[in-house]
Amino acid sequence: VRIALDAMGTDHAPRSEVAGALGALREFGPEVEIILVGDRSVIEREIERHDDVPAGRLRIHHASERVLPGESPAAAVRRKPDSSISVGLRLQQQGDADAFISAGSTGAVMAASLFILRPLPGVDRPTVATFLPTGAQPVLLVDAGTNVDCKPRHLLQFAHLGHIYVQDALGVDRPRVGLLNIGEEPEKGDERAVETFRLLSGDPGLNFVGNVEGRAIVEGVCDVLVADGFVGNVLLKFYESVAQFIVALLQRELTRFDLAMDMTGVLRALDYSEYGGAPLLGVNGVSIICHGGSTPKAIQNAVRVAAQAVQSGMVQDMASELAQTVSRVGGNGA
Amino acid sequence: VRIALDAMGTDHAPRSEVAGALGALREFGPEVEIILVGDRSVIEREIERHDDVPAGRLRIHHASERVLPGESPAAAVRRKPDSSISVGLRLQQQGDADAFISAGSTGAVMAASLFILRPLPGVDRPTVATFLPTGAQPVLLVDAGTNVDCKPRHLLQFAHLGHIYVQDALGVDRPRVGLLNIGEEPEKGDERAVETFRLLSGDPGLNFVGNVEGRAIVEGVCDVLVADGFVGNVLLKFYESVAQFIVALLQRELTRFDLAMDMTGVLRALDYSEYGGAPLLGVNGVSIICHGGSTPKAIQNAVRVAAQAVQSGMVQDMASELAQTVSRVGGNGA
Numbered sequence: 001v002r003i004a005l006d007a008m009g010t011d012h013a014p015r016s017e018v019a020g021a022l023g024a025l026r027e028f029g030p031e032v033e034i035i036l037v038g039d040r041s042v043i044e045r046e047i048e049r050h051d052d053v054p055a056g057r058l059r060i061h062h063a064s065e066r067v068l069p070g071e072s073p074a075a076a077v078r079r080k081p082d083s084s085i086s087v088g089l090r091l092q093q094q095g096d097a098d099a100f101i102s103a104g105s106t107g108a109v110m111a112a113s114l115f116i117l118r119p120l121p122g123v124d125r126p127t128v129a130t131f132l133p134t135g136a137q138p139v140l141l142v143d144a145g146t147n148v149d150c151k152p153r154h155l156l157q158f159a160h161l162g163h164i165y166v167q168d169a170l171g172v173d174r175p176r177v178g179l180l181n182i183g184e185e186p187e188k189g190d191e192r193a194v195e196t197f198r199l200l201s202g203d204p205g206l207n208f209v210g211n212v213e214g215r216a217i218v219e220g221v222c223d224v225l226v227a228d229g230f231v232g233n234v235l236l237k238f239y240e241s242v243a244q245f246i247v248a249l250l251q252r253e254l255t256r257f258d259l260a261m262d263m264t265g266v267l268r269a270l271d272y273s274e275y276g277g278a279p280l281l282g283v284n285g286v287s288i289i290c291h292g293g294s295t296p297k298a299i300q301n302a303v304r305v306a307a308q309a310v311q312s313g314m315v316q317d318m319a320s321e322l323a324q325t326v327s328r329v330g331g332n333g334a
Numbered sequence: 335v336r337i338a339l340d341a342m343g344t345d346h347a348p349r350s351e352v353a354g355a356l357g358a359l360r361e362f363g364p365e366v367e368i369i370l371v372g373d374r375s376v377i378e379r380e381i382e383r384h385d386d387v388p389a390g391r392l393r394i395h396h397a398s399e400r401v402l403p404g405e406s407p408a409a410a411v412r413r414k415p416d417s418s419i420s421v422g423l424r425l426q427q428q429g430d431a432d433a434f435i436s437a438g439s440t441g442a443v444m445a446a447s448l449f450i451l452r453p454l455p456g457v458d459r460p461t462v463a464t465f466l467p468t469g470a471q472p473v474l475l476v477d478a479g480t481n482v483d484c485k486p487r488h489l490l491q492f493a494h495l496g497h498i499y500v501q502d503a504l505g506v507d508r509p510r511v512g513l514l515n516i517g518e519e520p521e522k523g524d525e526r527a528v529e530t531f532r533l534l535s536g537d538p539g540l541n542f543v544g545n546v547e548g549r550a551i552v553e554g555v556c557d558v559l560v561a562d563g564f565v566g567n568v569l570l571k572f573y574e575s576v577a578q579f580i581v582a583l584l585q586r587e588l589t590r591f592d593l594a595m596d597m598t599g600v601l602r603a604l605d606y607s608e609y610g611g612a613p614l615l616g617v618n619g620v621s622i623i624c625h626g627g628s629t630p631k632a633i634q635n636a637v638r639v640a641a642q643a644v645q646s647g648m649v650q651d652m653a654s655e656l657a658q659t660v661s662r663v664g665g666n667g668a
Contacts, residue, residue, distance in 0.1 A: 148523060190483045193564070234547075242580075
């Protein structure tokens with residue numbers, strides 16, 4: 001598996017990228033190779049700081065430009081054809097890499113992935129999904145903020161993309177798909193939810209378990225949670241902050257009782273960067289999006305996510321499942 | 335303050351209601367009187383179990399019917415004119431009570447409140463708001479699940495109703511109003527959010543502080559958080575369950591370290607039943623909605639909420655603020 005890794009993406013690029021890449025090369029066998037994409041001299045200087053570089057498995061591919069924070073994604077793609085993002089994606093599109101990872105501007109990675117890799121037939125809107133930790137298996141939230149104002153048919157497509165991703169990434173057989181809603185009955189929710197329920201429940205290709213309320217998410221009642229990106233994003237950001245808030249409250253209590261406690265174990269269970277980056281689902285290739293603040297460990301985990309997606313044949317599985325869905329309910333006509 | 339309390343609402347009616355009423359009468363001075371509404375003989379039998387009944391401040395008003403769980407709210411209002419809900423609300427409408435409290439079917443209480451008390455001029459959709467605990471002052475979430483498919487002008491009305499409620503209930507001067515969104519910039523979010531931002535930011539009657547992301551809620555960056563009821567409901571239910579989930583995780587850790595700890599203090603900070611029932615905002619009267627599982631303490635807190643609403647002149651304040659808003663941006667034309 002040859003992974004093109006944007007070396008210019010994180011807030012402390014290329015430090016996290018290089019350290020994460022080296023960690024991944026140690027973790028995986030010779031089946032994984034990494035191509036660092038970006039300013040060759042900067043990357044070389046960073047690599048020199050390490051003395052455990054495995055020969056032949058870490059390469060550099062030069063890219064002369066870099067997308068800066070705050071740049072318009074569309075403009076960045078158009079005006080910087082030699083950015084580390086566009087160059088890395090073209091490596092995959094030309095068959096010189098099997099996957100791409102970037103912690104750069106999410107908008108630019110999405111725009112460039114769409115432009116260079118192209119959407120899969122039957123996908124109107126590619127989507128970024130994120131795992132939410134629960135008491136049981138993690139739940140894949142799709143969409144987690146990429147697409148707002150979604151139509152029911154978009155949510156149906158998200159369900160299929162999430163279904164394949166969870167199946168291939170976590171090895172879950174026939175993942176349970178739930179629809180985020182404000183009540184369990186089919187007629188509950190807004191107009192979009194009611195119509196989406198109809199589409200999901202009538203789809204023989206999905207293991208649809210019905211509506212899932214906010215309170216049931218952490219109980220692990222489904223493997224894939226379908227939502228419009230507006231609600232998904234609010235939920236995701238809220239989850240992160242609530243976890244921190246409650247742990248802080250508890251620590252205050254502990255101090256009162258003169259107790260000290262290492263909360264690391266608990267926070268780890270809630271740290272969704274554990275799952276590495278999030279793949280852009282619905283494009284014709286593997287494109288993994290990471291946080292700008294990614295640590296070396298997060299980058300290393302993103303490499304694992306990318307390798308798994310390639311080895312499981314995720315993109316091919318999505319293409320064939322979506323082709324069947326399109327033939328049943330219609331799609332973007334592509 | 336004369337409060338009509340539906341005695342037939344909770345899952346263990348009238349036990350919680352009677353105990354809660356007696357608790358409230360002990361808490362408050364002679365300025366508070368409670369009228370228990372429901373089956374007289376059942377209520378009398380329950381009162382006999384107590385020996386601390388203050389003379390003259392607890393009365394019973396008989397109602398021969400009761401709305402049952404699962405009944406259609408509209409049908410319950412139409413077919414049971416002598417239900418404890420309708421009778422209690424009519425006491426207020428006729429001037430024989432100043433407020434109404436019920437832990438019965440939320441839908442029926444809402445339908446009957448609309449039918450008997452009527453909406454305030456300028457209000458298209460009355461709304462139920464709920465306080466979310468934060469690290470600082472609690473935040474009023476409006477709407478918390480009553481209205482889905484809201485238009486921007488409905489959200490503007492919610493902002494005004496929430497603004498007055500927080501001002502009158504918590505004594506906050508010029509409460510900060512935020513719009514729940516997926517980014518801070520005015521152009522972020524779905525179509526509804528963008529248009530609502532425009533309405534809120536252009537309203538001189540509101541102290542609008544801009545968009546609030548999911549992660550900022552627990553930081554207490556606003557006093558009133560405006561949201562469509564779909565997102566609000568998901569958020570609210572998620573919050574409750576996440577709090578329990580994280581505390582359970584922590585307790586597991588504590589057990590590993592052979593520590594036992596009383597989590598009551600922490601859970602109390604997160605227990606929004608502390609705030610008692612939630613008022614139906616936007617009707618011409620005080621109607622407080624409680625959970626069906628309300629404990630005596632929750633009922634007692636609801637009495638406090640009701641008394642505060644009456645004493646602060648909340649309904650009059652809302653009427654005059656909404657009249658000004660209607661004259662600026664239009665409303666339901668009433």
